[in-house]
Amino acid sequence: MKRSWLVIRPAPFPISFRLDRRVPGVLLALGLVLLLGIVMNVGQGEYAISPVDVVKTLLGLQVDNPDYAFVVYTLRLPRTLVAVLVGMGLAIAGTITQGIARNPLAEPSIIGINAGAALGAVTLIVLFPATPVAVLPIAAFVGALLIAVLIYLLAWQNGSSPVRLVLVGVGFNLIAGSLTSLMVTFGEINTVSQALVWLTGSVYGRSWDSAIALAPWLIVGSGFALFRARELNTLNFGDEVARSLGCAVEWQRAMLLLISVAIAGASVATAGLIGFVGLMAPHIGRQLVGTSHEGLLPTSALLGGVIVVFSDWLGRILFAPIELPCGTITAAIGAPYFIYLLIRTRKQ
Incomplete structure (x- = not known):
């Protein structure tokens, strides 16, 4: 007889304290798909490299062309690893945000956190263009933190209501976006062009410095998130x-936020505004492994x-050369997905 799960539905999705038995298999499958994506991405470009040669180069085996090592390790692997880290960061931030808000439609880019991070990073790019790349995550974190504090304070009314957090966050998302556009409008032409490219959300030209700057934020943040997974489960039962x-x-709630x-701030500072990843990944994850955050994160x-x-x-391949x-692609996929979720959950 199949064991029943303890499920309560105080929110648009059920919450369980148990680790779903599907988690190990799903993680293994996703890990293999991710490795496939890394190999395909590293091999793609004006100077194409076959998947077999990519794998040989990554493993340090002998290949026919000695230039492969330079192309793989210096030009393409850092960009691909940054894409992986940014995607992971945005997804984890989205999972936490949805857990706090008890709403599968909430994510950092919708409630203003990403917009605050963008405002902080664009301000630094426009006003201090010579700033090292390692400082960008700090500026983005300050911008995101400022917006988050304002959201939390204005949503407070004998406590922080998840509904008010989302509604106030949507308003601050518009405000931060407007201030970012204003900053771009009055900036120098050279720095403005750099900021505009960054705002589209791209990992183009990212180096090992970008990956090294982002990695500590992601490692520490995801570690804390996993440590607080049980609290996330508890919050989703309702206050x-x-x-x-x-x-x-x-x-x-404040610690998780x-x-x-x-x-989210570190991810946005590294690759710009890549939207809807924090919306899609947690929702798909709940369909695969359930709602317990120990497996969902x-x-x-x-x-x-x-x-x-x-x-x-x-x-890179749709309209080559x-x-x-990548932010354009995630938006093209994520916007219809958001509308689908909105229709699906309209009664809830």
Whole structure:
């Protein structure tokens, strides 16, 4: 007889405290798909390299052309790894945001966190163009944190309501976007062009410095998120039930929001505004492994990496030799998906 799961539906999706038995198999399958995407992405370009030669080069085996090592390790592998890390970061931030808001339609780019990060990073690019790339995540984090604090304060009314957090966040998303456009309008032509390319959401030209700058934010942030997975599960029962279970609701919500801000800010600072990854990955992840965040967080992370890597690959082959930013591809896929989710959950 199949074991039943404890499921309560206080939100548009059910919550369970148990780790779904499908998690190991799903993680293995997604890991293989991600490796395939990395190999395909590294081999794609004006100087095409076959998947077999890509694998040989990555493993340090002998290949026919000695130039492959330079192309793979210096030019393409850093860009691909940045795509993976950014996708993972956006997906984890989206999973946390949806858990806090108890709403599968919430994500950092919709409630203003990504827009705040973009405002901080664009301000730094326009006003201080000589700033090292490692400083961009800090500026983005400050911008995202400022927006998050304002959202939290204005949504407070005898507590922080998830519904008010989303509604206020949508308003701040528009405000931060307008301020970013204003900053671009009055900037110098050279820095403005750089900022505009960055705002489209792209991993073009990213180097090892970008990957190294992002990695610590993602490692520490995802570690904290996994450590707080049980609190995320508890919050999704609703505030009253969470309090009765001994959860310090406001403190946990604030801590989780801070983690989401840090990860999203660093990801946006590295690759610009790549939208809808934080919306799609958690939703698909819940269909694959259930709603327990112990399994959902790593599943969403791998899904995010897969989405951004394959979006970057598609952007390079659809209109070659012209490259489309991966943010354009994720928007083309994510916008219809968002409308689909909106229609599907309209009664809830």
